[in-house]
Amino acid sequence: MSTAAVTIAGCCVITAAIKAAGPIALGGRELPTWFTSVVILLSPALLAALVATQAFAEGDRLALNADTVGIAAGGLAIWRTESIIACVVVAAAATAAVRTL
């Protein structure tokens, strides 16, 4: 099987299991505080890592290039407008603009 097929199958099974586990296994029981406390911090950690690696890395080396500028512009856009759509559009436009230079 291709990497894509394995990835999709794996994501599918695990996501379904995670979503089903809540209502069945835990039905009504409270998750331990330490667990929830870590889980809610997983998203910011992973998202920040994804943003940082895509902004500052090219393959296995660190590099500043057009998408670094674009992502920074997108960050600025969302900070000013609080709109994810504005953020995405500005990031793409800024990256494209830098590439035409």
Place this chain on the structure above:
Amino acid sequence: MSAIVFAGSAQFASVSIIAAGGGAGAAVAAASLMNSRFLPMSAAVGPSLSGGPLKRAAKGQAVVDASWAMSSRGDGSFDEHLLLGASAIAYVTWVTGTAVGAIWGDKLGDPDALGLDAIFPAFFFGLLLNELHSGRARGVAALGAAIAVALVPIAPPGIPVLVASLASLLGLTRRARADMQLRQEAEGEPR
């Protein structure tokens, strides 16, 4: 993938890791960690769902961030119909959007020239800012970013992002747990 996984940030995370040259294992692991937040979310919804265990597990599949937030009544219980309805609409638009992109995406021309490769990280940036409501979340985000960037030159693709998830262990400090306790009590979650 949109049709059967139906979890945007996890889909994007796994696709990004593969695009960066990472393997299927790293991609699935990152997506699973990203989706682990659905465990407490679906557990919170559990008592509000009707039907037997199998039926509740099936309904639990409808849990996505938007529908979960919309159907929360604010007292720890959830509106089951709003949850299922909001997810149904989100599902149809999500899958349709993916299909449109897959069919007509080629017609757009060179994605790099249009700066489209900046869309993923910009979108993550947007999701990230929504998560930064506490000083602790900001600290964890900064630490995660630092770990990932530091590991890029020395670790295989996909691994830096996974290791960065360890930053969430800051949630184990006594203060983080105390805050969580307070928050759960304030939300009046069902016990």
